[in-house]
Amino acid sequence: MINEPKIVEITDIIDETPTIKTFKFDWNMKSLGKPNPGEFVMIWNFKNEKPMSIAQINDNELAITVKNIGEFTSQLHDLKIGNQIGVRGSYGNGFNNSFEGKKILAIGGGVGMAPINAIVSDLIKKGNKIDVVAAAVTKNELLYATSLEELGANVHHCTDDGSFGFKGFATDCTRNLLQDSTYDYAFVCGPEIMMKGIFDILEEAGISAQYSLERYMKCAIGICGQCCVDSEGWRICVEGPVFENDKINKITEFGKYRRDASGVKY
Amino acid sequence: MLKTNICGVEFRNPLMLAAGIMGSNASSMNWILKSGAGGVVSKSFSLNSHPGYVNPTTVAVEGGIINAIGLSNPGVANFKEELEKIERKNSVVIASIYGATPDEFSSLVCEVQELVDMIELNISCPHAMDGYGASIGQDCNLSHTIVSAAKDASDVPIIAKLTPNVTDITEIAKTCEDAGADCLSLINTLGPGMKINIDVARPVLSNKFGGMSGRSIKPIAISNVYSVYESVDIPLIGVGGIYNWEDVVEFIYAGARAVQIGTAIMDEGVEVFDHINEGLERFMTEKGFSSIDDMVGLAHREL
Numbered sequence: 352m353i354n355e356p357k358i359v360e361i362t363d364i365i366d367e368t369p370t371i372k373t374f375k376f377d378w379n380m381k382s383l384g385k386p387n388p389g390e391f392v393m394i395w396n397f398k399n400e401k402p403m404s405i406a407q408i409n410d411n412e413l414a415i416t417v418k419n420i421g422e423f424t425s426q427l428h429d430l431k432i433g434n435q436i437g438v439r440g441s442y443g444n445g446f447n448n449s450f451e452g453k454k455i456l457a458i459g460g461g462v463g464m465a466p467i468n469a470i471v472s473d474l475i476k477k478g479n480k481i482d483v484v485a486a487a488v489t490k491n492e493l494l495y496a497t498s499l500e501e502l503g504a505n506v507h508h509c510t511d512d513g514s515f516g517f518k519g520f521a522t523d524c525t526r527n528l529l530q531d532s533t534y535d536y537a538f539v540c541g542p543e544i545m546m547k548g549i550f551d552i553l554e555e556a557g558i559s560a561q562y563s564l565e566r567y568m569k570c571a572i573g574i575c576g577q578c579c580v581d582s583e584g585w586r587i588c589v590e591g592p593v594f595e596n597d598k599i600n601k602i603t604e605f606g607k608y609r610r611d612a613s614g615v616k617y
Numbered sequence: 618m619l620k621t622n623i624c625g626v627e628f629r630n631p632l633m634l635a636a637g638i639m640g641s642n643a644s645s646m647n648w649i650l651k652s653g654a655g656g657v658v659s660k661s662f663s664l665n666s667h668p669g670y671v672n673p674t675t676v677a678v679e680g681g682i683i684n685a686i687g688l689s690n691p692g693v694a695n696f697k698e699e700l701e702k703i704e705r706k707n708s709v710v711i712a713s714i715y716g717a718t719p720d721e722f723s724s725l726v727c728e729v730q731e732l733v734d735m736i737e738l739n740i741s742c743p744h745a746m747d748g749y750g751a752s753i754g755q756d757c758n759l760s761h762t763i764v765s766a767a768k769d770a771s772d773v774p775i776i777a778k779l780t781p782n783v784t785d786i787t788e789i790a791k792t793c794e795d796a797g798a799d800c801l802s803l804i805n806t807l808g809p810g811m812k813i814n815i816d817v818a819r820p821v822l823s824n825k826f827g828g829m830s831g832r833s834i835k836p837i838a839i840s841n842v843y844s845v846y847e848s849v850d851i852p853l854i855g856v857g858g859i860y861n862w863e864d865v866v867e868f869i870y871a872g873a874r875a876v877q878i879g880t881a882i883m884d885e886g887v888e889v890f891d892h893i894n895e896g897l898e899r900f901m902t903e904k905g906f907s908s909i910d911d912m913v914g915l916a917h918r919e920l
Contacts, residue, residue, distance in 0.1 A: 401672065437817070574639065574675070574880060575674070575675065576640055576642070579641060581642065584647060612668035614642070
């Protein structure tokens with residue numbers, strides 16, 4: 352883990368969907384630290400700095416997958432191969448990747464598929480049997496649609512508009528899957544409203560799971576307090592971003608509100 | 618054994634959370650109190666909400682961190698909702714407030730004093746906008762005016778938090794005492810400091826300059842507490858680079874009646890408070906001290 356930005360060159364850019372790109376860069380695991388799936392890095396484009404989930408952990412290479420949703424991400428999308436960015440991290444409490452030979456359900460919504468891709472890639476290597484619910488609003492926005500299948504995951508595509516795969520939300524698709532199957536464990540990342548719905552379903556089905564949360568972040572090293580959540584005060588940057596269901600139960604703001612850069616709730 | 622009294626306010630132990638660290642909402646402050654702190658100082662807030670600076674706002678350097686968060690806060694109306702939710706039983710709650718004018722400070726005091734035990738005036742932030750923070754605390758006249766205004770409006774003890782970034786900290790300490798401050802806390806972050814990334818030849822912080830905190834500023838904080846202890850008669854709270862019980866003993870021997878802990882949370886976790894309390898109690902027992910009172914200012918004895 353490093354606490355000051357390391358300057359790296361972008362070695363590859365993949366246009367994943369019309370709004371999402373993946374950026375790859377070299378990362379010397381020995382000198383800079385090897386991240387676990389679910390951890391995040393702070394990306395500095397010399398104008399601003401934001402947290403990004405690690406989407407791929409390869410041999411001395413990391414990748415982040417970024418959706419163009421605002422000024423900062425739009426600036427990232429303008430970058431070309433060979434351009435530089437600053438990276439510090441990796442930070443946070445990642446997913447539990449110690450499972451072997453289990454039946455796992457992984458659910459990702461939109462760009463929330465990024466950390467799901469990292470954990471699924473890891474767990475497949477460990478001999479787990481994995482069903483993935485890959486959800487997006489429409490066919491063009493489905494992320495990692497083929498690469499996860501190539502890895503050996505059983506992918507259930509799901510689109511809001513029904514343009515590909517299951518028609519409906521990730522929650523509906525998950526409910527359907529649970530009619531015929533059960534799972535040893537689950538991993539979830541996506542819009543919080545989706546995760547809240549999935550949480551209720553998995554709790555009812557008695558399936559333990561881990562959820563990756565997102566909050567406004569400043570320091571990323573556990574001191575500024577910007578990302579602390581009600582009611583336990585946990586820091587998303589240290590105690591999170593990944594929480595197990597017993598802890599999610601205690602995050603009373605989960606699915607209800609969050610705070611902006613000033614700390615005002617919205 | 619660990620109890621300490623400051624301006625009539627009883628602390629169950631001499632450790633509190635420093636301003637600006639994890640003090641943005643009631644939940645995190647309650648967690649700090651559960652973890653062993655005798656008191657919490659909130660993150661500094663102002664009359665209106667403020668987003669602070671753009672990231673990067675923090676960077677780690679040798680011996681600590683440099684930060685320029687920029688006094689982000691949701692404004693007093695929102696912050697009062699948080700103060701109301703802090704579990705005050707057996708704990709001391711201190712509001713840190715900032716503004717630019719005497720009126721802003723006295724309005725803030727009036728707004729929050731019923732919800733807290735003490736109020737700390739941030740006249741020392743080294744990276745605040747012009748007219749705020751250290752630009753007040755580096756000027757004796759301005760400090761006097763602001764402290765007087767806050768004191769006049771307040772029924773609870775007023776703490777003035779001092780900046781080390783002055784020619785003579787005792788001069789500003791005496792000014793604050795004259796203006797009616799009940800207590801002083803020192804020091805705020807040192808600096809400004811700066812970190813330049815040599816690969817891209819750019820300052821890392823978006824604000825370029827920030828305040829330095831952490832282990833490396835402790836000797837400066839100790840010397841400032843020692844000097845100010847000899848210059849004023851009001852109680853002192855020590856802040857700056859405290860990581861363990863030995864550091865706390867040093868601050869108390871220099872003249873502090875309590876201490877505030879901030880950056881150590883990054884390295885030691887929230888558990889730092891419990892760990893320090895245990896070590897401090899063991900040390901006091903071994904040395905035969907029955908109270909913090911017996912230890913305050915011991916380093917000033919003539920041989």
